[in-house]
Amino acid sequence: MNYTVMAYTRRENRELESAMHLAAVLENGSLQPLQNGTGILFAKAEFNEGPLCGTTKILRKPWVFRLKDGAFGVVCLRRNVGGGLEPGKENCVLIFTSPDLLSFREEGLIPAAPEGTAVADVRCQWDGKAGLYQLTWSDGTGYYTSSSPDLTSFTGMEKTGSPEPRALVKLSDGVDGCLISLTQEEYEKVLRRYSPVVQTGCLPVYCKAAPGERVSLPEQVTLTYSDGSLKPMPVKWEPFSRTLPGVYSVAGAVQRETWPFPFLEERADPTVIRYRGRYYYMATDDGNGQTTLKIRGSDTISGLAEAEERVIFTANPEGYMSGCLWAPEPHVVNGRLCVFFAAGNPHWYTVQCHVMVMAGDDPLDAASWQTPQRCRTIEGGVLCPDGITLDMTCFTVGQVPYVVWAQRVMRLEEQEFGNSDLYIASVDPEKPWQLTSAPVCICRPSYGWDRVDTTVDEGPFAVRRGDDLFLTFAGSSVSVLYCVGLLHAKTGSNLLDPESWEELGYPILTSESVPGQLGPGHNSFAKDEFGNDIVAYHAKLPAADGHDPGMTNRHTGLRPVHWDAEGLPRLDMTPERELSPGFQIQAVVEITEAPKE
Structure with a gap:
């Protein structure tokens, strides 16, 4: 060949x-x-x-x-x-x-x-x-x-x-x-x-038991994929009651959850979190002018689609925090649930990062939440006095909480904008709006794919797998050209050193990744009920003429994350790629002969 x-x-x-x-x-x-x-x-x-x-x-x-x-x-x-x-x-x-x-x-x-x-x-x-x-x-x-x-x-x-x-x-x-x-x-x-990763088979399942002994089939099977990667998946087996010696086949069905697209309409920048045994969902409210912070709670991820939406913060009538409530992200910091978000005063070119801490017991109750605090530098100043800050996310490594956000210089009088760059800093676990280190730039829009129409990197979110820490981010304009890039660091490295972070250099999720979904981006990660990683993101459905349907048509999507053979996250895993249609799992069960006396 x-x-x-x-x-x-x-x-x-x-x-x-x-x-x-x-x-x-x-x-x-x-x-x-x-x-x-x-x-x-x-x-x-x-x-x-x-x-x-x-x-x-x-x-x-x-x-x-x-x-x-x-x-x-x-x-x-x-x-x-x-x-x-x-x-x-x-x-x-x-x-x-x-x-x-x-x-x-x-x-x-x-x-x-x-x-x-x-x-x-x-x-x-x-x-x-x-x-x-x-x-x-x-x-x-x-x-x-x-x-x-x-x-x-x-x-x-x-x-x-x-x-x-x-x-x-x-x-x-x-x-x-x-x-x-x-x-x-x-x-x-x-x-x-x-190449796209697709499921190809399953590792053999073999059980052996003596006559009268209970057959214990595994709760999980290991699926195999085209790149050589493996994925454990829960399985439900058909009833088995044979007692005579022989070799038998038992059918099983992979247990997984799939979600239609859109999962929720006119909701962008989504985050799903599991907190105290329940799932909570927050997103930018594209359907209502982006002036409220809303949250949903459910015992299951699928239940979030029908759960009642509760308002926990509303933009002020005028002036400070009177508009553009963007990208609310719930995170647990030092045991307390916090929401990181950006607020405008009121225009988009005035948005700044804020943190709201929950003091009560019910995340769905507005009374449980304290007054939002604007994020501050270690000296007590604002993060970017000559520009905007937004899309702040948070993760903890060891006992240290870190925040990453997008920051952009805005020279309005000259109508000149800088790049939207990604910055990192550590924060006070008791006051997560307070930086405890100097901000450090770890990523800039450097390539054609994150400099189309506008020079923007934004929407960072971290996912950890062993000692590998990955940070996804969205690049380009919020259009059909929106896409997802990837940074990687080791958890044992100095995360405040830009040299610790390596950028992949090309987007890992684009409009070409999954047919029928345009401009996927601004994603987050969560664990499903089986402990598998899932990605939440927003994308658009094509307009009737196939073109960009506009800003208010950003919808939330959910899908599984697949970890490929190199240990990289694949965000384009569709239900058909994750589990080949019609695939059947068969376990081999051997009932042995009774020992002769």
């Missing part, structure tokens, strides 16, 4: 299309787009040029090649959005390195041609005989070759003939193809990472 993938971009010179995409080359020569057809490698923005929010960059004409050590390099052209040249940098090529085509390191822009020459196409390969990397580039009129021992600089400029044409991308809008041959192991790793 030929293990080959194709790297390519899409036709438009826009943020999302101008990234490196991958497709598997099948045995019949057809292409299977990976990662749901979205990009996996994006050029980083330049924050030190252009407007306050920096300048978004795109990449074109990617070329994947083998490094001297057998790993991978990617050389491409960097452009401004729309395909415009970068003045003074048009002679440069952008280089990445990667051990496996799963993670990438941007090495930077490297001059490849004389100053003032606009490089129009590029290729690269390692020449073992010469001990040099040979870079072939075009200025649009002819091709030239430059060389480098280590990809840090290129020398020489020899005219050469035209290289072989790029591979034809047999996809509707694919261009600039490049084929790369992989080993079987490399190919399988790439497909595992970038």
